[in-house]
Amino acid sequence: MSELVMQTPTPEVRVLTMARSARRNALSRSLISELCHAIQQAETDGIRALVVAGEGPSFSAGADFSGLEGDGSDQDYDDEMSRLTGALEESPLISVAAVQGACIGAGLDLALACDFRVAASDAVFALPAVKMGILYNPQRLAQILPKFSHAAAMRLLLLADKLDQTEALAAGVATHPAQSGQALTMATDLASRAARLPPLAQRTSKAFVKAFHRPDFAAEDWQARRTELLTSDERRTALRLARKPKT
The missing domain is CATH 3.90.226.10 (2-enoyl-CoA Hydratase; Chain A, domain 1)
Known part of the structure; x- marks a missing residue:
């Protein structure tokens, strides 16, 4: 059972x-x-x-x-x-x-x-x-x-x-x-x-928080991942929605 x-x-x-x-x-x-x-x-x-x-x-x-x-x-x-x-x-x-x-x-x-x-x-x-x-x-x-x-x-x-x-x-x-x-x-x-939040950015943020406490944390690696997000379809969609007039 x-x-x-x-x-x-x-x-x-x-x-x-x-x-x-x-x-x-x-x-x-x-x-x-x-x-x-x-x-x-x-x-x-x-x-x-x-x-x-x-x-x-x-x-x-x-x-x-x-x-x-x-x-x-x-x-x-x-x-x-x-x-x-x-x-x-x-x-x-x-x-x-x-x-x-x-x-x-x-x-x-x-x-x-x-x-x-x-x-x-x-x-x-x-x-x-x-x-x-x-x-x-x-x-x-x-x-x-x-x-x-x-x-x-x-x-x-x-x-x-x-x-x-x-x-x-x-x-x-x-x-x-x-x-x-x-x-x-x-x-x-x-x-x-x-x-309801953008999944790729959310997954990356969760992974960042966990990695931050590890001794091998490398800020430059996460800067590269941020750059990837800046040019992602997910980010473009989120930016387009944010620009819509609030009713």
Whole structure:
């Protein structure tokens, strides 16, 4: 039985809903695999933006402990999660996490892999690896820690603190606030707005932001890509539309 529900509310937006509410949408290996496949399928289908949501009152409680052994073999789970987060981060699609309730551990990792995170007023964010006697996947930490403040990182990692909506917004963990029960609606609206923008410029801009934080960043390469955009059909169309009188 599928653990993921896929809906396409508009031709360019797809909603992926984790359907394990009885387990608070804990990320099983099979759910991770379904999410990876769904991302690839969305790209093939010409989708422009993805919304990732959880069924029921929680976004995701994190890793499904029933699939972990408590020894070194759990490294495989880290690898599977890294494939999922990498698929979202490297995808040309714009991705939005619709977070309500618990967004914990691997669930937070999944949300942070999305380009935007809409947090409902009841959203709670935590990364409680220290409670489980481990350090969260160091390779992922190196990628996600720059996304939010040092103070938030210390609270999440050293104290296993929980951040509410207000704290998450201030720390950069969340990007948009929503009222209780409205995270999915706002996330879908945000995805629809993103999907209306010129695709080539959007994909290039997303790739630029990711490349900027890498040690091999080369500004001249991106200047060349900008020059290509200046002479593209997409840019000419956008300029023509911008010149039309506003009514």
